Amino acid sequence: MIHQIRSTDGTGTLSYLLVDEQSRHALIIDPNKEDLDAIVKLVKEQRATLRYIIETHTHVDHVSAAHELKNLFGAQLLMHENTKNKWKIVSEGERFGIAETLRANAAMEVDRYVNDGETLSIGGITCTFLYTPGHTDNHISVLYEDNVFTGDLLLIGQAGRSDLPGGNVEDHYDSLTKKILSLPESTKIWPGHDYEGNTFSYLRDEKRTNPFLQQPTKEAYAKFVSEFFPPLAESIAGGKMTIQCGVQRVISNSREPFKSITPDELETLMKTTPNLVLLEVREPFELMAFGKIPGVVNIPTEQLLSRMNELPQDTSTPIVCICQSGSRSYEVAHYLATRAGYRTVYNLDEGTFGWVQSGKKVERGSVKI
Structure with a gap:
């Protein structure tokens, strides 16, 4: 069972609690200190025993909750072997005003160092570690069945920066092309950050739409990255800065032949439009795991063309996607x-995420994913 924890501190951080259904043993990936209360609550709600904490890398944009979780649950912290060099990047972070965050994360005691290809098993869950440097030199991705937790290496629609302390743009390109793109296209990508309210993406969709996965050479990739990300400003007089590891996408719907509506507007439509169709296009397991707005008809995006006959034949029928x-x-x-x-x-x-953020209710369930 995968449980996604979405931060509310503005960093777009995503953490993941994996719970073995039989033993109730659990591990957590990239826990954010700002979300500690929510994490502890979730562990208790799941009646889980937290055994392991996996940090995909030394974070620059938020402080990890690993120290607190180790003390609360006796869990072991796992990171890549190169984390032994963590204090070097702390000094490099001074000029960007991020040394304070790096220092807090570097101070955590690692219980086990892992390398490429090593595995970790708890109950029926077996994870394989992939060494994927580029965002940092100690970055790992975590492969579990048909899921890969990519940390800040690969985000939905983009990738993490490679110009932060410990980063390297050529390594980043190699990690994306040689490790991630070698996985089956049906693999689900679970990123360490998202700024748009997404939960996950399929690798096949990222290959089709993500420009970071479409650069033919290292040189082309480096040029694209340099133009994509805004340059990092250096800290003034040792000041503290907040770094965002990706960028927020801005899309204009002004010329589209449909209308984008807010949760409040949808709520009004639901009360005033008897023949309104609520078309939910996520996969069924997403609805079970993350909740759905009451009354939706579920036709996943990839099945839309083959199931068009399930929609009203009257084209004047109002449909909310x-x-x-x-x-x-x-x-x-x-x-x-x-x-x-x-x-x-x-x-x-902003989808169901915006609906929930505005205080409205969803129907929830549980599903194995």
């Missing part, structure tokens, strides 16, 4: 309005 963040539903709304002929199409901006 919904996903976790508003990204997948945006594409579906565009298709329904431009290709399928529906005249009243809406996209729920």
Whole structure:
């Protein structure tokens, strides 16, 4: 069972609690100190025994909760072998104003160092560690069945920076092309950050849409990265700065043949429009794991063309397209309005995530993923 913990501290940090259903033993990946209360609550709700903490790398944008979780649960901290050189990047972080965060993370005692190809098993869960440097020189990704937790190496629609202390753009390119792209296309990508409300993405979709995975050479990749990310400003007089490891995407819907609506607007439509269709385009297991707005009809994006007959034949029927963040539903709304002929199409901006953030209820369940 995978449980995703989304930070509310503005860093876009995502942590993951993996719980073995039989033994109730658990591990957590990239816990954020700001989310400590939520993590502890989740562990207790799951009646889990937290055995291991995995940090994919030494973070620059938030302080890890590993120290507190070690003390609370007696869990062991695992990181890559190169973490032994962690104090070197602390001094490098001074000029960017991030030494304080690096110092706090470097002070944590690592119980086990891991290398590429090593595994960790708890109950029925077996994880394989992939050494994926580039964002930092101690970065690992964690492979579990058809899931890969990519930390700050690969994000949804983009990738992490490689110009921070310990980063290297050529290593980053090699990690993406030789490690991540060698995985099956059905692999689910679970990133360490997301700034759009996404939960995960399939590798096949990232290969198709993520420009970081489409650069043909290291030289082309380095040029693309240098133009994609804003330059890092150096700290003035030792000041403290907050670093964002990716960038927030800005999309304008002004020319689209459908309307983007807020959660409040959707709530009003649900009360005033009897024939309104709520089309939820996520996978069924996402609805079970992360919740769904009551009354939705579920047709996953990839099944839309083969299941169009399940939608109303009357093209004047109003349809609201919904996903976790508003990204997948945006594409579906565009298709329904431009290709399928529906005249009243809406996209729920910020998706179910925005719905929940605005205080509205979802139906929840549990599912093995």
